Amino acid sequence: MDLYRGTNSNQLDYNMDTKHGKMQPCNEDRVDSGLDSLKDEEYNSIVNEMELLKVAPTTSPNQFYEPWKLERTEDGDTLLHVAIIHEAKDYARQMIDSSRNGPFLNTQNHQRQTPLHLAVIMEQPEIVAQLLKAGCDPLLVDDCGNTALHIACKKGSLHCFSVLTQGCTKQLPSILATPNYSGHNCLHLVSIHGFLSMVERLIDLGADINAQEQCNGRTPLHLAVDLQNLALVQLLISKGANVNSLTYGGYTPYHLTYGRQNTEIQQQLYELTDQELRELPESESEESDEEPLSEDDMEYDDFLWMGQK
Structure with missing residues (x-):
């Protein structure tokens, strides 16, 4: 998602999809797992196979090695992935019950999605709850670095x-502090998309309201100003957001109001921002007072050839 680009220096511009390090490229807008990748006859074949397997709960110590648990599609999906994708909830429930506290529940497909990721993508909260109770790990991330809660x-x-927030209370602090591969944690994501009730809930659950996203150090308040979301700005301020927080480039949320249309946001932040932080920081691209070197001054005189200059 590209945010508004102001009229100031390029240090104020950024793309919300920026990637870091050596992570493989991922499309943040893609959250499917091959919903349409199976032909009807292939899907029907899998359904028939699940029926023949007569999945039932088992206490066998070798339950992971049951044949049906080793089945994979070309996308790396298990039969549980497929059942969730195609909303075959009865089959999904049987497989979950048969795999309680086993590694099968945490199997990741080629996009590193677990059944828990897909249950969130497919809007199946009852399956999410059953997976958590059965021992699915909510800390696992997909190929974009997203946990199920990030999604x-x-x-x-x-x-x-x-x-998710009620079912993984022990892991929740770690999940809330974890950024995805775009540098955004859960609070950044709900702020970017303007989900105010979820912003408030995450803060109440202990999310760091002043956490900096890893792209260039913007806090949720910086993001709210970027989006010109007055309601979000007011909510974050009421929850104790630091109006004097600085990005990696030295910009406060007030600085980001320059060139923006919402004067109410600008006025509120002006009154709250420390006086010494209201002026824009000097650009590193400003011309230096030193005179440029001439071509003669730039000549190299320290090369050695056969021991002589």
């Missing part, structure tokens, strides 16, 4: 969001 935050899925 719920991005989609604005209130039901899945509620189930």
